[in-house]
Amino acid sequence: MGIKSPVSCFFLSMVLLISVGFQDSVQGRLLLIKKPDPDNAAATARWLVSQNSWGVLNTISMDLGGAPFGNVVSFSDGLPNESSGIPYFYLTTLDPTARNALKDQRSSLTISEYSIGTCGKKDPENPSCAKITLTGKLKLLEGDSKEIEFARNALFTKHPEMEGWPKGHNFQFFKLEIEDIFLIDWFGGPKPLTLDQYFHTEL
């Protein structure tokens, strides 16, 4: 099979570029929502949480003398166009993070714009490559609530392979109940941002 013309070659090249370019978008969906203006702290924070698929979830380690212990986890705050701002997780007590949280709920979730792929050539520590740390309590969702149903849909839609993870590992749904937001999305230090502003912003 040959390429017949400059036009079809241009077309093929663009298809290749587009398909490869989207590797940088979040797992399970393309990056369809443009990064908000850095002046809009609430929208930027919600964008970082809704567009990212993984972060580092931090707990107080029982095994390591109370050290802060970060762990790479997948999360979701809702279906692609129905983000809640609340990060949900699918964790097993075979892993120290869930065990730690069941003893001491103090926790934070840290997310970088760098892993969304929109920081270009900026250094990951450059303040204009946005980052957020949500601090609060990591809580197990119990019973058969509507919130568990929301968490399941949110997680399994964004992370399709989760549904097939071994039943014997007893994965359970957790959420981070946010108490404080640390956001850096530009020069000049962290942006003041209340929970009310964060939760009442439309993306």
Added chain:
Amino acid sequence: MGIKSPVSCFFLSMVLLISVGFQDSVQGRLLLIKKPDPDNAAATARWLVSQNSWGVLNTISMDLGGAPFGNVVSFSDGLPNESSGIPYFYLTTLDPTARNALKDQRSSLTISEYSIGTCGKKDPENPSCAKITLTGKLKLLEGDSKEIEFARNALFTKHPEMEGWPKGHNFQFFKLEIEDIFLIDWFGGPKPLTLDQYFHTEL
């Protein structure tokens, strides 16, 4: 300018694919070292640390009631072909992480293979997408030692823009003195890995 033949079109497409593909490699250098076999825990751990350019650095938050506070940071463990396994950082006390560490050195650095770009379509929480958490003490490097010179070369080579960061912000060099290694690079739970094995592995 037109594309003259199927051969030049194929060539153009490959050039595009290769150039875009390398976006996923680490900042400041291409990904030249192949991922080790997961059975080789020490080599995999050193590969994760040497090939990545950023991670989440955790400290105990003074401001947030002793909560574990993760922060996105850039790091380096050495020049491209002279990795030490010790993560070095360039931090300012304008940021809470450095302030926390100066009060309580307990810390961890968490790194994901996902940000290197070699996990393919695997979920970031899939155990075969490797992750590592190095726990220990976060220490300020003081004086005018050889180690500061090593840290400066390691960081400024991998993160060229650091050299131009504002002098008035009083950035200083820190290192993580590792005491424990938590590595997951395959199914079956964390890989046993001693500091001796970690530091005495050639990449």
